[in-house]
Amino acid sequence: MPSRKLTFIPGPIEFTDTVLEAMSTPSQAHTSPEFVAIFQEALKNTRKLFQSTDPEAQAIVVSGSGTLGWDLVGANILNPNERALVVSTGFFSDSFASCLRVYIGDRNVEVLKAKQFGSAVDTSEIESALKTAKDAGKPYNVITITQTDTSSGVLSDVASISAVVKHVSPETLIVVDAVCATVCENLEFDNWGIDYCLTASQKAVGVPAGLSISFASARAVEKALAKEHPAGFYTDLQRWLPIMRAYESGKGAYFATPSVQLIHAYNQSLCEILSHSIKETFAAYKTASDNFKNKLADLGLKLVPVSREIAAHGLTAIYFPEGIDGPKLLSNVGEKGFTIASGIYENYKDKYFRVGHMGVSAIGARKKELDDCFEAIKSSLQELGYKQ
Amino acid sequence: MPSRKLTFIPGPIEFTDTVLEAMSTPSQAHTSPEFVAIFQEALKNTRKLFQSTDPEAQAIVVSGSGTLGWDLVGANILNPNERALVVSTGFFSDSFASCLRVYIGDRNVEVLKAKQFGSAVDTSEIESALKTAKDAGKPYNVITITQTDTSSGVLSDVASISAVVKHVSPETLIVVDAVCATVCENLEFDNWGIDYCLTASQKAVGVPAGLSISFASARAVEKALAKEHPAGFYTDLQRWLPIMRAYESGKGAYFATPSVQLIHAYNQSLCEILSHSIKETFAAYKTASDNFKNKLADLGLKLVPVSREIAAHGLTAIYFPEGIDGPKLLSNVGEKGFTIASGIYENYKDKYFRVGHMGVSAIGARKKELDDCFEAIKSSLQELGYKQ
Known part of the structure; x- marks a missing residue:
């Protein structure tokens, strides 16, 4: 049993000691040369994360x-009364739609939902929705794809969907929510023609929560800079873009005070991640995820994603076996030293649980901890009377 | 000379070792009982910061x-087409106005500017503006007061202004930007009838940047909850208020993942701050500030605030003496181990500099560092040929 409870939820995750040390970097002024150099490196490293040149x-x-x-x-990336097509594979895709409704109005957000919980949306359906809109003379301005929906563990095929968009409706900007996918799943920003990718610090990026990380294409930057009326102040990229460009070119600039310590931790984690080739990292996640899922399947448990091809590699969403008390299972696993997560999707939320396997305790120096977490789940199931 | 460069800008500031240790708290799930207890305590402690019961x-x-x-x-706290009166004592007050214009439109934001850089706005002028609006049947919905404007070092008299508002235009909600004032300056939220106070982590609160901290009155909460159309998603208090209430009552809840480590550091700093009576802390800031300002005055330097009565206690804004090269002075002081800040207000920004004196290196165990910082400024001035 670990000396403290280890965090095996789909974010926040366990952090490396060096990242935690960076979190306690002594104070630096946000425009000091010492900090500017770190922020500059972090911004440059972010490009590598998205394989963009x-x-x-x-x-x-x-x-x-x-x-x-x-x-x-x-x-x-949207103007009032523009239209968005949201590809939905769970709670987080739906919430993204809720957010967009605030900005462009209810009737301008179309949600293309997976046929059932645990499914992906068929690319042919997306193609047909894009075509219909285009034929009606009102192509979608934006399509959003949640690469991994953290609620269902479903992985969407961003490469194929992007290819369809480029073919059918090339004027539609492609936005990817990669919060639970960045570093775990391949994303070729330039090659696939992505326009905006948003992620966060607390998942496979390996840093405590508190940073919203985005990467915008030339087309997205141009659209943001052309926007006539800002929709917010803190959320206004016309204010942020010059700041990011200044820091990346090695100059301090001010709009709002950056979190010096979180940026230090972010850059530290990026340096650790980028010390391996990013493709090797994706492969390591696939191996860790396959092993973990295989072992659960061997126990007779059923994954939420309807097939392995659409199962994400940074987490596993899995149904409680028949007759097992879900909350009791989670609390038993907790007593053995591992925090795992409950479900979070509408009527299904009491029917399944989620285990995050990202960062140092999944593919790094402490990856044995994921095996230990599996053993804790297995023995807890047995204690609760589970028989295969 | 200190072993590393110490941060004496008006935020971020130097942190206590215990706060920095809390920044590297190992991972915890954001809804784990361990973290919920910390967030609960932090929210309760925040009430004490604003002296609210x-x-x-x-x-x-x-x-x-x-x-x-x-x-x-x-x-x-505002609805579209409502009106705000912004009391401006510098760059940050003006920026607050720029932000409000995004939400209620240019013509609905009136800025009452101090007569000159370094002045406060006369309470009588505020009274007259409130009266005029009220007599015209269009009382201001909100008045904003920047308690300490970090650009000028001017302290506004929130108690007196609030009393005037209550007398002349009691329906006007009182909003205080206390980013550079919280913990340094008295703010009696309940007694003075404040409706909304906003602050941040990286100034006298003593925590790295990354937390936006607000305190809302019953009237402000009611107004936020009654708002018909949200103006944003992440900025929507209808989404945040239930989350804050849940955590404060000891239950986890989810809208967006909180920064577990920053909240740990925040609560740690609050516990340290609240281990003394808050009035004693204000007195300690006054003493530290008076000493520092007196020593600069003894050297013949001139404060930006036109009188001591309106000089803030968390920072000192001071003109470069005639003939002294400003950037050279800052860089010399930097070489002696202290980062101090340049000016930030329009045409004045090359004419003055700013020294922050908040937290452990101003009133805590390391307060001698502020004396050392003064000595570094003094000897740098002498090296640059300054003669009184």
Whole structure:
């Protein structure tokens, strides 16, 4: 049993000691040369995370939670009365839609929902929705794809969907919510023609919560800068973009005080992540995820995603077996030293649980902890009388 | 000379070792009992910071910078086409006005500017503006007061202004930007009838940047909850208020992932601050500030605030003496181990500098560092040929 309870939820995750040390970096002025150098490196490193070499694209790192990323899209990448198509595979996709409704109105947000909980949305359905809109002379201005929906553990095929968008409705900007996918799942920002990717610090990025991280294409930057009336102040990219460009070029600038310590921790984690090739990291996540899912399947448990092809690699969403008291299982696993997460999707939320496997305790030096977490789940099930 | 460069700007400030240790708290789930207990305590402690015992008032602690607090006001405490009177004593008051314009439109934001840089706004002028609006049948819905404007170091008399508002235009909600004043300056939230106070973590609160902290009166909460159309998603208090109430009552809840480590550090700092009576703390700030200002005055330097009565106690804004090269002075002081700040107000920004004196290195165990900072300024001036 671990000496303290380990966090195996789909974010926040366990952090490396070096990242935690960076969190307690002694104070530095936010415009000091010492801090500017760190923020500059962090912004440059962010490009690598998204495999982008386009100098016109821009990383945006702002104090806030992942949720703030949705507002950055609604407030900057859309104009009032423009239309968005939301590809929904769960709670977080739906919440992104709720956020966009605030900015462009209820009737301008169309949600294309997966047929059932645990399914992905068929690419052919997306194609047909895009075509219909285009044929009606009102192509969608934005499509949003939640790469991994943290509620269902469903992975959407961003590459294929993007290819369809480029083919059918190339004027539609492609927005990816990669909060639970960045670092776990391949995302080729330039190659696939993504326009805006939003993520956050507390998942596979491996840093405590508190940073909203975005990456915007030249087209998205241009649209944000052309917006006539800002929809917010803190959420206004016309204010943030010059700040990010200044820091990335090695100069301090001020709009709102950045979190010096979180940026230090972010850059530290990026340096650790980027010390391996990003493709090797994706492969390591696939291995860790496959092993974990195989072991649960061997116990006779059923995954929420309807097939392995659409199961995300940073977490596992899995149904409680028949007759097992869910809250009791979670609390038993907790007593063995592992915090795992309950469900979070509408009527299903009491029917399944979620285990996050990201960062140091999944693919890093402490990856044995994930095996230990599995053992804790297995023995807890047995204690509750589970028989295969 | 200190072993590393010490941060003597008006935020972020130097942190206690125990606060920095709390920043590297190992991971905890955001809804775990361990974290819920800390967030609960932090929210309860926030009430004490504002000397409030009203159970209907509510603390709101959200990931973001201080700037986000302005948006929370614009998006929740005002409705479109309502009117705000902004009492301006510098750059930050003016920026608050810029933020409000986004939410209620340019023509609905009236800025009552101090007669000159370094002045406060006369209470009689505020009274007359409130009366005029009221007599015209259009009383201001909100008045904003920047208690300490970090650009000028001017302290506004919130107690007197609030008394005038209560007398002349009691329906006007009183909003205080206390980002650079909380913990340094007296603010009696209940007694003075304040409706909304916004602050941030990185000044005298003594925590790294990354938390937007607000305190809302029953009247402000009621107005926010009655708002018909949200102006944002992340900035929507209708979403945040139930979350804050849940955590404060000891239950986890989810809208956006809180920054577990920043909240730990925040609560740690609050516990340290509240281990003394808050009035003693205000007195300690006055003493530290008076000593520092007296020593600069003895050198023949001139404060930006036109009189001592309106000089804030958390920072000192002071003109460069005639013939002294400003950037050279700051860099010399930096070489001696102290980061101090340049000016930030329009045409004056090259004419003055700012020294923050908040937290452990001003009134705590390391307060000798403020004396050392003064000595560094003094000897740097001498090296640059300054003669009194």
